[in-house]
Amino acid sequence: MSEERIKDATKILNFRRSLSDYRPHFEIIGNYRLIDDGIRPEATIMLRANGREMHEADTGVGPVDALAKVLKKSLKSIFPEVDEIKLIDFSSRIFDPGAGTAASVEVEILFSNGREGWRVRAFSENINRAAFL
Template identity: 40%
Template sequence: VSDLSGKGNIEYKSAEMGIRLGGNGYDSRRIVQEIKRLEDQGYQFEAAEASLELLIKKITGQFEEPFTLKSFRVSIEKNGKGPSISHATIKISVGKEEEITAAEGDGPVNALDNALRKALTKFFPEIEEMRLVDFKVRVIDGDRGTAAKVRVQIESRDGSDIWSTVGVSKNIIEASWEALEDSVQFKLLKRDKVEGSAADSPSSGTLRRVLNDNLRDQTLFSNHIKE
């Protein structure tokens, strides 16, 4: 069990991420229970804080998924001694709109990544800013051979940040999808944070009005003193 699987640690980590927990410890207990359940399946969140933040927000109802996967298909074509070619087709929905795209890539995960980007860029152009910079696969229960579970960790970055996500499955493509989906969702969550901060900050027009009001009050006060 990881260091995260404790109520106090979760409350500290949530505060560090700017996530509010409520219910007199009810939220933190639910989060701890879910983390323990996922860790039993092979997940590790210490090195995948983006996945952890998404998990906490989803459990506490503070995250609305920006897109929904309807289906995807990945295939690999190999002819003789030539290089293999990977193809991916994906269907996603954003609100009431659906998008189906296909792409090729240097391997099945790259093809899936390319297809997802192609589908989402229409709705979220900022997706083009992010890049996958590291991809790690670890076998969890090696005694099961090729039927073993694998844990995939993906590291992504954009112009300002770097973040890591995790996925687990007996199917390496499915585990990769989980980590990839979290990575893109976290990028869009970062966008929402910036927009939320801008909305909470006073606009330039508001600042001008405040300054003008202060100047007017000071003028009235000065005139009153002179009288």
């Protein structure tokens, strides 16, 4: 995928969210739950989309996979195109190496539906939260 076809989804979302008439396609109700026993992580989510509330759970190869799968599972009945979206690349870096495992993290994720690509960046002191923002 050529770099010029990759959209900066973080900038696009931040701009749209700044508009007074912005309405999200879905919203997470409360928090997501992630149980990672080191063998088969499980994610649970409650969300609202198009006036419907959904509560789903799924497992994954790792925590990011579990979160992505449960989100897709929740949304694909309303937005079937979400099933085409795949994670292409995932990277993270810490900002304060002196803080060790308590350091804040930036996560950068590249997604594609096979025609377009989107790059998303998020910051948090929790890598799982940054991956899900």
